Amino acid sequence: MATQLEIEALYDWVHFFHTLRCGDYADFSCAFFDGNFDQTLKAAQKAKHQWVLDGLRFQPVDRILDVGCGWGPVLNAVRKRGGKALGLTLSSAQARYCAVKGLKVLLQDWKTVRPFTLGVFNGIISIGAFEHFCSMEEYIQGKQDSIYRDFFAFCAHALPVGGRLFLQTMTWGKEVPDPKRLSLTAPEGTPERILARLNKFYPGSWLPNSKEQIIAAASEFFNFLHTSNGRLDYIETLNRWGKDTGNLFKPACLPKALWGVAKLFPRFCFDADFRVQIESARRDDQQVCFQREIMSHERMFFEKR
Secondary structure, three states: OOOHHHHHHHHHHHHHHHHHHHOOOOOOOOOOOOOOOOOOHHHHHHHHHHHHHHHOOOOOOOEEEEEOOOOOHHHHHHHHOOOEEEEEEOOHHHHHHHHHOOOOEEEOOHHHOOHHHHOOOOEEEEEOOHHHOOOHHHHHOOOHHHHHHHHHHHHHHOOOOOOEEEEEEEEEOOOOOOHHHOOOOOOOOOHHHHHHHHHHHOOOOOOOOOHHHHHHHHOOOEEEEEEEEOHHHHHHHHHHHHHHHHHHHOOOOHHHHHHHHHHHHHHHHHOHHHHHHHHHHHOOHHHHHHHOOOEEEEEEEEEEO
């Protein structure tokens, strides 16, 4: 699993620029356009929150756990609908941001949490975190399935019978790549080079093989209800983020954006992995992977047995 240092190597610097371009409680995950690409990104993200909570059969008195809560968009949506929510994150910047916004968050890895210390929840949500639960090294060692089973066991301990879990995650696409072939010196444009850069962008992270692997890992504890493929929605979300980056150059944001760039300049000079992260973002590697079906995306509902 990605360590706290690896998570912070991305999310703590992305936090500043992403909230600056997208506003408060910004989702750093795929929106839910559901075929309607005429709506705004903000509306599509709000539609995702509504769709997920409705899928959990959310009631205003419910208590929700968000594993990998980011900058609190789901926690805020639960609060707006009258519920109580607790978030887990490994990013100290995200934890500080949520605390300032009055959201309850623990800076803790789910693997180190004893479920009984958190109490029982009516529903669990995990959006965009599952892809960080297994590292490339753990995949090579054959530990991926057991890691996923441990996550579903953790969730099952925190839910009553009939309680629901929503999981949104990227997966590999048409085929699972060979990690030993990934290389920053591979020919430009090949999956091997693109994925080598993405491995630096998302350090310590390796994607699930498929939705079938996830369903199998959950099967001891959960009934699988249904899934919605979000590959096209993710492509559109990335397109919108690209356009929103223009907000950084508006007079209201430009001084803060320049301050953020200046603060990161020493890191750019001395951290080779950070330079690869920047190059990966500049080349739109993630979007290319979705377009070429190197990667896919699933939005899955489960119910505890």
